[in-house]
Amino acid sequence: DGGITQSPKYLFRKEGQNVTLSCEQNLNHDAMYWYRQDPGQGLRLIYYSQIVNDFQKGDIAEGYSVSREKKESFPLTVTSAQKNPTAFYLCASRKTSSLYEQYFGPGTRLTVT
């Protein structure tokens, strides 16, 4: 079955540690996205990538980093510079044409204490 996988589902870290969230897709989609969702709020774009080895900052990129070495994979690192990292992180992908819908992975719930 084609889809997007994210791991782990739940992640706990101590403040000051970097943590990397995994996102893999086998839909052959060119574009991939990372969003953050806080309780009662809409999705906010962190980073996106349209092709391999290229990515762009979204609306809230500070304190985050990404890489796109393979078409299928778009990992997100939450660095210690992110002031409020506890949130629900969603990875999405879609075909290149911007008229298409996005498909989401199941998300990673990160808690930093």
Added chain:
Amino acid sequence: RKEVEQDPGPFNVPEGATVAFNCTYSNSASQSFFWYRQDCRKEPKLLMSVYSSGNEDGRFTAQLNRASQYISLLIRDSKLSDSATYLCVVNIANPFNNNDMRFGAGTRLTVKP
């Protein structure tokens, strides 16, 4: 003004009721529109695309009004399983930039027995 605005609700309706949600968008260049459903602590899933001519999928009907810049979702004969948050998504097609999807904060629906 937010780019995509939704009434956050909550909408509390009895089983069998008809309920309608509206969503307004600010960018007249918006070209494609979607309704997503998000269950508690889960990822958003595409419910339906919204076409200019309006479209229906079983108990769900979506309408687009370009002149007034809003889309709507009508749910007939509500089921308990319809309880979820409904996200309005607007896509501003731009061949040079894939960062063009805008999400509403969502409207929460609870269907009660």
